Amino acid sequence: MAKGTKAPKGKKITLSVAKNCIKVTFDGRKRLDLSKMGITTFPKCILRLNDVDELDLSRNLIRKIPESISKFQNLRWLDLHSNYIDKLPESIGQMTGLLLLNVSNNKLTSNGLPVELNQLKNLRTINLGLNHLDSVPTTLGALKELHEVGLHDNLISSIPVSISKLPKLKKLNTKRNPFPKPEESEAFIDSIKRLENLYLVEEKDLCAGCLRKCQVARDKLNKIKNTALTAPKKAIFSSLVSPNSMAKESQEDWR
Template identity: 60%
Template structure:
């Protein structure tokens, strides 16, 4: 690799991109290019600038070019788990955008352009797992915002203009160095997953996501230890043995059944 140059990543051709377009149940067209090893935003995507949704998550993108302004039909943009450290001012031209996921990148406060507040129709914004030390007060201009993820950053304060957004229902500020008095006023840990549930293998998760999942699992186990519940061992009073613990040697079971059938008045079909 030449000195001073970053990873080139996988080259995406127009043919590959066209084959990656999916039509959703709601009629929208989604360009799915997740986990493709892309390091540079493919210019060939301009030929598909009329799509409504783009998934470029889990790649190696460092920059989003200003040509993003060409995607004026875009309503849904997923860029999570890349290496993006700043957004172009042109992202503010995407007036139809309602969903923007920037989780698990390298965004700093300086990397958030003021034009981000021009996204007047934005309802979901995920900025979790970045390098944010402050949140611009101007985000209070996003009056349609319902969900805001700010978890796993370096925030010490949440602007009142953001906390008092009129339609904000879910605000996640977990694992930020917020003062205790501020935490009491925050609706912490209220972000709920409303998207589809996906199962992934551990090897497909980045270190940060894996640690987060393991941490949440540990917290759940702590709650299970504290909360009394019924016995882990199920009771099957009307059965000789539960099906889940039946003997592996089926031949032995059949021999027992045959012996029971030879006993007068006994039938192996009886359960009670």
């Protein structure tokens, strides 16, 4: 930008504008949708609408989320993806009703994730993909209700054992991270083995035909894994990173 040129100002959000952006979802929830509006700073006026159930500030130019966001005590769904956020406020831990938190495609580093995340005991889905994380926050291991975890497109080299032991985990997306080669990390292989034991349904609930299909698929996966261990130079381990993951790159699929 040339010297003396002012940076473009983002769109100003007034209380009136925000009220007009409240929608009612199919299940009767109130969603404040301020996505794709060119917002550069968190609009403080929306704190007066803190009775909404869902808040969407995605696809904007926001760099900082204030501590006052904790005033949204009824919030179950918070979408902040595709902004320029490098740090989450500590007060986010007070939003204990959150079921979904999407902060993918931002500028977050591991230091930008507060330990207070471990207070979100009801959280079921968290997407931290497309950031600058070089490690997985161990606080996630305390979130026993987690069903889906997105860690794709970061700088992560290992997955903590606590993540693989999450009792309700069904989807783990760790694609496009600099994981070590299979022969370089036995511990990492062991963690993947534990994740491979995840089922969307219990075996007893499957019909005989479906159970056979699952067993055939597992046999194929084991064959690929054994091939990777005996032929370490062949880089095929990436296909084993996210067992049971149906996650797509589209951000809409994380809602």
